[in-house]
Amino acid sequence: MNARERLVESARALLWERGYVGTSPKTIQQRADAGQGSMYHHFAGKEDLAEAAIRRTAGELRAAADALLSGPGTAIDRVTAYLRRERDVLRGCPIGRLTQDPDVMVTPALRAPLEETFGWLRARLAAVVREGVDRGELRPTLDPAATAAAIVATLQGGYVLARAAGTTEPFDQAVGGILALLGAHTVRPRPKEGH
Amino acid sequence: MNARERLVESARALLWERGYVGTSPKTIQQRADAGQGSMYHHFAGKEDLAEAAIRRTAGELRAAADALLSGPGTAIDRVTAYLRRERDVLRGCPIGRLTQDPDVMVTPALRAPLEETFGWLRARLAAVVREGVDRGELRPTLDPAATAAAIVATLQGGYVLARAAGTTEPFDQAVGGILALLGAHTVRPRPKEGH
Known part of the structure; x- marks a missing residue:
């Protein structure tokens, strides 16, 4: 899985486990084994990534x-x-x-x-x-x-x-x-x- | 309304608006205009008060x-x-x-x-x-x-x-x-x- 995929899957799992407010960009990155730069390269921010996760x-x-x-x-x-x-x-x-x-x-x-x-x-x-x-x-x-x-x-x-x-x-x-x-x-x- | 009543009503409103984890004993007391002593006189703690609120x-x-x-x-x-x-x-x-x-x-x-x-x-x-x-x-x-x-x-x-x-x-x-x-x-x- 490339970094974008890993970020989406990580956001899906965390949204499910902790909800939106309980899911920080840092936690998503750690679980995805991706850096902050990678996340903001692929997504405008947490909302954009969460939207991709929900749509999947x-x-x-x-x-x-x-x-x-x-x-x-x-x-x-x-x-x-x-x-x-x-x-x-x-x-x-x-x-x-x-x-x-x-x-x-x-x-x-x-x-x-x-x-x-x-x-x-x-x-x-x-x-x-x-x-x-x-x-x-x-x-x-x-x-x-x-x-x-x-x-x-x-x-x-x-x-x-x-x-x-x-x-x-x-x-x-x-x-x-x-x-x-x-x-x-x-x-x-x-x-x-x-x- | 006596203090016990005000505490129950305050807990009900806050549970509805913020959920259990978002509701602190301090916020319940402030909204109920009741002190910490009063809350712990009537209830064993936040869980006990939340149970009374949910049961009502x-x-x-x-x-x-x-x-x-x-x-x-x-x-x-x-x-x-x-x-x-x-x-x-x-x-x-x-x-x-x-x-x-x-x-x-x-x-x-x-x-x-x-x-x-x-x-x-x-x-x-x-x-x-x-x-x-x-x-x-x-x-x-x-x-x-x-x-x-x-x-x-x-x-x-x-x-x-x-x-x-x-x-x-x-x-x-x-x-x-x-x-x-x-x-x-x-x-x-x-x-x-x-x-």
């Missing part, structure tokens, strides 16, 4: 979600694969957690990737739900945007509940609950039925 | 939720009243937010009230769903515990999405989405139907 994490989250949501199967199959994928639940979502970091929230360049990521995720899930409706798998009464927002919120809130409980059980319950609610909107093909 | 916030949250969930109407009416009640969405949930405070999470006396509050809320909502099923308002296929976990998670995740977006819109969408999903499990009374 956000990019990975999107790629992982997109792979599962673009996979095979019905809309429900793909939403299930996404919600049930292996997660380090008790650590939380690396993007969702940053919304609770006051310094990140007041810095537009750092909040922007959070807004974009969740905006993208909601739109991607809404598209999957819409496909399900269009293919006749899901009932047409289902509002794709609202359903997608509820799915993303259940995931993010599941992390909060799991952390409060100190166990993954509430996360699993919440995911099971939303999938069961959604499952009842499945159109079961029946022979000779009007609609 | 948790108590208020439970009382407000219980009032709406014990109100008139069907199970869906009561869940709707609870989810749609006026909230300061962009500030977030004062209890949920503490699950992202690393110092709170590693201190058992401070994490306990978070676990208890969400445990209570899930059980209370599960009881409402179960009543709805028992009264024939909701379909018996609905799992009360999983449904309750999904509702509480949607609420907590709705706060996360609203903060990321800088607007309450995703919160309102998520709440609308879960209520629509739940609404489809309503049993509509029809004349002369077997079941």
Whole structure:
């Protein structure tokens, strides 16, 4: 890894472990085994480097979600694969957690990737739900945007509940609950039925 | 307000604004207009005072939720009243937010009230769903515990999405989405139907 890469990875790890305010340029440099000159050669400063770090994490989250949501199967199959994928639940979502970091929230360049990521995720899930409706798998009464927002919120809130409980059980319950609610909107093909 | 009350209220405000690590005993005393002697007369230390502050916030949250969930109407009416009640969405949930405070999470006396509050809320909502099923308002296929976990998670995740977006819109969408999903499990009374 070159120095730029090491600085981004170091900033990602420290943002995760200590938050923005607890992460000093010096700590980032030490962990990256890079000098101050190197950091300021590649980045305008701590904010610029933190933005690169958050954007990389956000990019990975999107790629992982997109792979599962673009996979095979019905809309429900793909939403299930996404919600049930292996997660380090008790650590939380690396993007969702940053919304609770006051310094990140007041810095537009750092909040922007959070807004974009969740905006993208909601739109991607809404598209999957819409496909399900269009293919006749899901009932047409289902509002794709609202359903997608509820799915993303259940995931993010599941992390909060799991952390409060100190166990993954509430996360699993919440995911099971939303999938069961959604499952009842499945159109079961029946022979000779009007609609 | 006596000194003990002022100390608890001061600790609540500071925990909310600055988090546990950012709140020093001195700042709590200054805001409470109370001396060090007074603080250590009433509380064993900062942790003890923070626990009292968190328990008071948790108590208020439970009382407000219980009032709406014990109100008139069907199970869906009561869940709707609870989810749609006026909230300061962009500030977030004062209890949920503490699950992202690393110092709170590693201190058992401070994490306990978070676990208890969400445990209570899930059980209370599960009881409402179960009543709805028992009264024939909701379909018996609905799992009360999983449904309750999904509702509480949607609420907590709705706060996360609203903060990321800088607007309450995703919160309102998520709440609308879960209520629509739940609404489809309503049993509509029809004349002369077997079941």
